[in-house]
Amino acid sequence: MAKLKLQISVSLDGYLTGPNPGEEHPLGEGGEALHEWAFKLAAWREPHGREGGEVNPSTEVFEDATENVGAVIMGRGMFGGGPGPWSEDPWQGWWGDEPPFKVPVFVLTHHEREPLVKGETTFHFVTEGIESALAQAKEAASGKDVALAGGADAIQQYLAAGEVDEMWINVAPLLLGGGTRLLDNVGPEIGLEQVRAIEGPDAAHLKYRAAG
Amino acid sequence: MAKLKLQISVSLDGYLTGPNPGEEHPLGEGGEALHEWAFKLAAWREPHGREGGEVNPSTEVFEDATENVGAVIMGRGMFGGGPGPWSEDPWQGWWGDEPPFKVPVFVLTHHEREPLVKGETTFHFVTEGIESALAQAKEAASGKDVALAGGADAIQQYLAAGEVDEMWINVAPLLLGGGTRLLDNVGPEIGLEQVRAIEGPDAAHLKYRAAG
Numbered sequence: 001m002a003k004l005k006l007q008i009s010v011s012l013d014g015y016l017t018g019p020n021p022g023e024e025h026p027l028g029e030g031g032e033a034l035h036e037w038a039f040k041l042a043a044w045r046e047p048h049g050r051e052g053g054e055v056n057p058s059t060e061v062f063e064d065a066t067e068n069v070g071a072v073i074m075g076r077g078m079f080g081g082g083p084g085p086w087s088e089d090p091w092q093g094w095w096g097d098e099p100p101f102k103v104p105v106f107v108l109t110h111h112e113r114e115p116l117v118k119g120e121t122t123f124h125f126v127t128e129g130i131e132s133a134l135a136q137a138k139e140a141a142s143g144k145d146v147a148l149a150g151g152a153d154a155i156q157q158y159l160a161a162g163e164v165d166e167m168w169i170n171v172a173p174l175l176l177g178g179g180t181r182l183l184d185n186v187g188p189e190i191g192l193e194q195v196r197a198i199e200g201p202d203a204a205h206l207k208y209r210a211a212g
Numbered sequence: 213m214a215k216l217k218l219q220i221s222v223s224l225d226g227y228l229t230g231p232n233p234g235e236e237h238p239l240g241e242g243g244e245a246l247h248e249w250a251f252k253l254a255a256w257r258e259p260h261g262r263e264g265g266e267v268n269p270s271t272e273v274f275e276d277a278t279e280n281v282g283a284v285i286m287g288r289g290m291f292g293g294g295p296g297p298w299s300e301d302p303w304q305g306w307w308g309d310e311p312p313f314k315v316p317v318f319v320l321t322h323h324e325r326e327p328l329v330k331g332e333t334t335f336h337f338v339t340e341g342i343e344s345a346l347a348q349a350k351e352a353a354s355g356k357d358v359a360l361a362g363g364a365d366a367i368q369q370y371l372a373a374g375e376v377d378e379m380w381i382n383v384a385p386l387l388l389g390g391g392t393r394l395l396d397n398v399g400p401e402i403g404l405e406q407v408r409a410i411e412g413p414d415a416a417h418l419k420y421r422a423a424g
Contacts, residue, residue: 012381012404012420013395014226030400169224173406173420177399183225187389188242192224194385197411204409206416208224208385 002138004073006148006155007065007168009034009203011176016152019178026094028179034172037202038062047100058170058200061207065168070144071137072101073130075154076109079123092116093123104140106133108154130157152180159186164210166195171204214350216285218360218367219277219380221246221415223388228364231390238306240391246384249414250274259312270382270412273419277380282353284313285345287366288321291335304328305335316352318345320366342369364392371398376422378407383416 010016011034018028025031038044042053043062080094098119099105105123113125126133137146148158158164169182191211198205222228223246230240237243250256254265255274292306310331311317317335325337338345349358360370370376381394403423410417 012418013398014393018400171418173404175395175398175400175402175404181226183387186225186387188230188387190387192385192387194411194414194416197409197416199406199409202406204406204416204418206224206383 002070002141002143003145003165004134004148004158004163005065005069005145005166005168006150006158006164007061007170008150008155008182009038009170009172010182011172011174013175013177014181014183015176015179016150016182017179018176021179028176030174030176031179033174034170034176037170037172037200040202056201057198058203058205061168061170061198061200061205064207065166066147068144069103069147070141071103072105072147072149073133073137073154073158074105074107074149075151076107077153078149078151079105079107079109093118095121104137105149106137106140108133130154130161130163134158134163152182152184155182156184156186159190159210162190162211167208167210169206169208170200171206173203214282214353214355215357215377216346216360216370216375217277217281217357217378217380218362218370218376219273219382220362220367220394221250221382221384222394223384223386225387225389226393226395227388227391228362228394229391230388233391240388242386242388243391245386246382246388249382249384249412252414268413269410270415270417273380273382273410273412273417276419277378278359280356281315281359282356283315283349284317284359284361285342285349285366285370286317286319286361287363288319289365290361290363291317291319291321305330307333316349317361318349318352320345342366342373342375346370346375364394364396367394368396368398371402371422374402374423379420379422381418381420382412383418385415 018031021028037058040054043059045053099121102120107123107125109125112127116123193209196207230243233240249270252266255271257265311333314332319337321337324339328335405421408419
């Protein structure tokens with residue numbers, strides 16, 4: 001059965017981006033450090049076109065979250081900033097000419113737009129809400145899993161809808177003290193089941209099933 | 213070297229008490245469930261005068277945090293509610309006639325008061341601030357560790373002061389959606405070092421060193 005799954009890195013105080021995100025700090029001040037555990041991995045470096053890297057207990061987590069993915073869903077903010085599609089220079093996103101996804105990506109947005117092809121990745125813009133995006137992504141994934149890439153708002157909406165089958169939360173050993181919290185606006189009606197807890201050298205990895 | 217150490221149970225969204233704490237729900241709505249992992253343990257039940265219980269991977273965590281403790285520090289709210297000492301019926305705390313500590317307890321407060329003896333536990337009321345309380349507790353502990361019992365405000369103050377040597381955060385697989393967050397008002401200036409991550413059957417246990 002195809003799953004909707006996510007993995008996300010947060011600080012010990014629960015932020016997935018730090019304070020004052022912008023051009024200088026896309027992930028907010030200090031936010032890059034949340035992902036150090038992944039940047040070190042051979043499993044992260046290879047699909048990003050870089051050599052070397054480690055194999056350590058975090059590798060299993062990274063592969064579990066990223067393998068067998070046939071489509072991706074993300075919020076508009078994660079696709080990237082810039083002016084809207086009505087502009088003469090419509091937003092091209094933050095992912096460059098060769099985004100790492102290489103599967104169809106469904107972007108939650110309020111603005112209709114034709115699909116955007118970047119390298120091996122096509123971004124589809126979905127204005128009909130999260131359930132429609134999930135249905136389209138599942139169809140595009142052809143039986144593989146759908147990865148929910150973020151950000152916080154999109155994840156909170158899918159959690160509240162009871163649609164998240166697997167959630168890896170990678171807890172980096174640092175405090176950001178501000179920014180956007182992953183788990184705000186979500187309440188006790190979301191049943192969680194602890195599936196795993198793994199000690200990586202640079203993060204603790206907690207896996208949950210989320211029931212509606 | 214005697215350490216200041218703490219262990220605290222939080223929800224996945226980071227709350228150590230749920231919404232609307234009061235007579236009916238001392239730990240807030242849903243807050244009791246944060247401690248289920250401990251209530252099941254033989255290591256918790258024995259000092260609380262109860263029989264039975266489990267030995268599982270959480271036992272090591274519970275014992276690491278509770279063994280070799282020679283004194284306890286807590287905030288006024290954790291000592292317990294009720295009218296102040298100027299009342300005809302001064303507050304006796306929430307811990308009954310036989311509190312489980314059985315070592316000197318130092319309560320951070322703004323109100324001077326003579327020590328209060330309850331069973332094998334004496335509560336000392338410290339009005340000179342956190343550093344004074346820590347010095348008094350270390351002296352009383354005679355070389356053993358000092359446990360910081362909570363609540364959030366006291367923990368945040370000691371973290372900000374760089375005085376927490378060991379911190380076990382027990383993450384219960386549930387969302388509270390409101391209440392008091394453990395890690396608010398603390399920022400990136402507090403350096404954390406991840407020491408352990410242990411998968412218990414009913415909680416994930418994360419241990420950190422906190423540097424100033």
